[in-house]
Amino acid sequence: FSNPHFIGNRSVITHLMEWKYDDIGDECERFLGPYGYGGVQVSPVNEHAIMDGRPWYERYQPVSYDIHTRSGDEQQFRRMVQRCNKAGVRIYVDIVLNHMTDGQSGLGTNGHHYDGVAMQYPGVPFGPNDFHGHETCPTNDLEIHNYSNRIEARNCRLVGLRDLKQQSEYVKQKQVDFLNHLIDIGVAGFRSDASTHQWPDDLRSIYSQLHNLNNEFFTENSHPFIYHETIYYGGNGINSNEYTSLGRIIEFRFYKEITNVFRNNNQLRWLRNFGTEWGLVPSGDALVMIDSHDLRVGHTGQLGFNINCFEARLLKAATAFMLAWNYGIPRVMSSYFWDQIIRDGKDVNNWVGPPTDQHGNILSVHPNPDMTCNHEWICEHRWREIYNMVKFKLIAGQEPVNNWWDNGDNQIAFSRGNRAFIAINLQKNGNDHDKNLQKRLQTGLPPGIYCDIISGNLINNRCMGKSIQVDKNGLSDIYVGHDEFDAFVAYHIGARV
Ligand code: ARE
Ligand code: CA
Structure with a gap:
């Protein structure tokens, strides 16, 4: 379950949060395929609660396993999967198997009624016997209070969400059917939501x-790629290594x-x-993000503490390190704008x-000629610094990290071997001279003139950014001023002038 089934040397996933399937299909063909992305994580695809104001997190409150959300219906989902696979881009679905909704009632996105208090979900159907209750959950209010307690974390409710009894063969069967349905359509795998709250067994x-992957798109006997959301920073919480035999884990220590x-x-x-010397799981067990x-x-x-699109310079630099370093499978977040209002440390x-129209329909993404997106779509995956680092990673391949240099x-x-080179400058101390990175360094690259793909693209053999000359010994004068637009430069053998 830990092979993502990327095509060729592709190696990066982007999460196109809340995008519509038709738009993702377009994006696979016009951008993700050509620019070398390996796959897309799509937001939960199954029917979920419709909540007041339509918060993004309603997608994490399942009502049935029908494929029908504001991103599209099953037909649109199928079309997207076909188009993306043909463009060389895999689809990974965020699956929410731990629970259903909280204690509200109402309608789901495919018209099914649900009642969280009575624990009735006729769209599946699930009833009260399919959920954990006082026999299995030790807390009075059935809530998880102590996240480090195995039994509580698995058998009680995560923030009020009705907790499914996955020990039941019936519950398992419904979930197996759902996953097999997605596999048969042609997805390559899943992000498993809230894995910590489900028993590994x-x-x-x-x-x-589970079925093998659809062999219209995958080789015989391929198993789905599964990566687990298990949040572990060390200490006495539930150790994420309980899940490494079940696929990869999202290594939160990387981000931290x-x-x-x-x-x-x-x-x-x-x-x-x-990497592992910092206590992280082995690279082959990890999926990572900023x-x-x-x-x-x-x-x-x-x-x-977290770095998001509101701190673009920092986000780009941290993402560049993630994509240049040879560790795990990186995932690039692609978000939308919202008015961040911070009060008492909370947004x-x-x-x-x-972004939606006045009827609540999600707005389509129509990129501008300069590669940015319209409406509130931020499209970090389309930022030059980021998509060119995706290319960097593609070109670096499995080459090891060499020629490390630091200023102390x-x-x-x-x-990365003799194929790619990156320099990052986040120096804050010292005078202006000390803060600039200005140094003759071993790049590992063959002699020639290279274009810094961060400050500009190489277009028709003309470098729009900074260029460097690498001499016959691999040495070059590297410069990253402390006050430059980007905090790093990157060169590779695919961008020689
Ligand atoms: C919303 C409201 C809640 C309300 C609930 C039910 O915010 O106040 O009680 O609805 O009405 C997402 C949102 C939640 C949202 C939920 C359902 O993030 O805010 O709740 O959808 O709509 C723990 C889990 C981890 C989980 C995080 C959020 O271990 O699995 O909490 N993350 C996943 C997803 C989320 C999603 C869910 C799970 C639920 O990625 O997007 O929730 O499907 C320590 C612990 C961690 C703990 C963390 C919480 O680090 O070690 O285990 O994570 O604190 O910050
Ligand atoms: Ca559970």
């Missing part, structure tokens, strides 16, 4: 009943440590051995959903 049993470094709470020079749909608004982390608008503080540089 129940998940194992569900996965053991990198954010800490890029916020100058720790020196960049220490990144030299970043920002996510939760972090962006301060969920599963601390608002103000009071953290619920705001995607917050300037670093390294190559």
Whole structure:
């Protein structure tokens, strides 16, 4: 379950949060395929509660396993999967198997009624016997209070959400059917929401009943790629390594440590051995990110600590490190704008959903000629610095990190074999001269003139950004001024002038 089934050397996933399927199909053909992205994570696809104001998080309150949301219906979903696979881009679906809705009642996005108090979900159907109750959950109010307690975390309710009894063969069967339906349509895998709150053995049993991937798009005997949301920072919480035999885990320590470094709470020079030596799981067990749909608004982390689109320079630099370093499968968050209003350390608008018309229909993405997006779509995955680092990673392939250099503080540089080279400057201390990165460095690259794909593209063999000359020994004068638009430069053998 840990192979993402990327095509060729592609290696990066982007989460197109809340996008409509028709738009994702377009994006696969016009952008993601040509620019070398490996896959798209789509927001939960199954019927969910319709909540007042249409917050983004209503998608995490399932009502049935019908494929029908504001992003589109099953026909549109199928078309997208076809188009993306043909464009060389895989689809991963965010699956919410731990629970259904909270204690409200109303209508779901495919018209099914639900009643969270009576625990009736006729769209599946699930009834009260399909949920954990006092026999299995030890807390008085059935809520999770202690996230480190295994039984509580698995058998009680996460923020009021009705907790499914996945020990029941009936519940498992409904979930297996849903996943197999998605697999047959041609998805490559799943993000498993709230894995920490599901027993590893129940998940194992569900996965053991999954079909092989659709061989219209995948080789025979391919298993779905599954990556688990399990939030573990060390200490006495539930260790994410309980899930590494069930696919990959989202390695939250990656985000935390990198954010800490890029916020100058720790020196960049220490990144030299970043990975398992810092306590992270082995690279092959990890999926990593800088920002996510939760972090962006301060969920599963601390608002103000996380780096999101509101700090573009920092986000680009941290993302560049993620894409240049040879660790895990990186996922790039692609978000939409909302009015961030911070009161007492909390974003009071953290619920705001995607851009819509006055009837609540999600607005389509129509990119502008300069590659940016329209409406409130931010499209971080289309920022030059980011899509060119996706290319960098594609070109670096499996080459090791070589030629590490640092200034003993917050300037670093390294190559990936003899194919690619990056230098990052986040120096804050010292006079202006010390703050600039200006140094003759070993790039590892073959001699020639290279274009910095961060400050500009190479168009018709003309470099729109800064260029460098690499001499016959691989040395070059590298410059990253402390006050430049971007905090890094990147060169690779695919961008030689
Ligand atoms: C919303 C409201 C709640 C309300 C609930 C029910 O915000 O106040 O009680 O509805 O009415 C998302 C949103 C939630 C939202 C939920 C349902 O983030 O705010 O609740 O949808 O609509 C823990 C879990 C982890 C989980 C986070 C949010 O371990 O699995 O909490 N993350 C996933 C998704 C979320 C999603 C859900 C799960 C639910 O990524 O987007 O919730 O499907 C420590 C602990 C972590 C804990 C974390 C919480 O770090 O170690 O285990 O994460 O704190 O910050
Ligand atoms: Ca559970």
